[in-house]
Amino acid sequence: MNNQxxxxxxxxxxxxxxxxERTFSAxxxxxxxxxxGGIAILRLISFKxxxxxxxxxxxxxxxxxxxxxxxxxxxxxHKKTRDTLIIKNYKGSYLGFMLIALPLLIVGILLLWxxxx
Numbered sequence: 001m002n003n004q005x006x007x008x009x010x011x012x013x014x015x016x017x018x019x020x021e022r023t024f025s026a027x028x029x030x031x032x033x034x035x036x037g038g039i040a041i042l043r044l045i046s047f048k049x050x051x052x053x054x055x056x057x058x059x060x061x062x063x064x065x066x067x068x069x070x071x072x073x074x075x076x077x078h079k080k081t082r083d084t085l086i087i088k089n090y091k092g093s094y095l096g097f098m099l100i101a102l103p104l105l106i107v108g109i110l111l112l113w114x115x116x117x
Contacts, residue, residue, distance in 0.1 A: 038063030
């Protein structure tokens with residue numbers, strides 16, 4: 001391969017990495033929106049009957065659990081994509097990655113624990 005092809009391959013890998021970062025960010029936003037929706041259903045809406053309250057708990061807890069699952073799956077997919085790319089001299093920050101994903105997951109689990117009746 002000549003120097004131009006090597007540069008093109010490196011740029012393509014960097015674009016793929018950036019696309020993976022944007023996708024990861026979008027999945028985290030979706031997870032946070034799901035958890036916020038679950039909290040809204042559980043805490044901000046008042047219900048008159050017990051059956052409505054039970055349905056609201058099921059929906060709210062499902063949304064919070066779904067948000068936690070999205071964080072886990074997005075993290076796994078993002079790590080797999082990063083490990084697949086062969087960018088020389090690229091030092092990915094796993095600490096930064098964990099500082100994003102783990103606190104969100106812990107918050108989601110705590111929200112689920114608080115939401116349980």
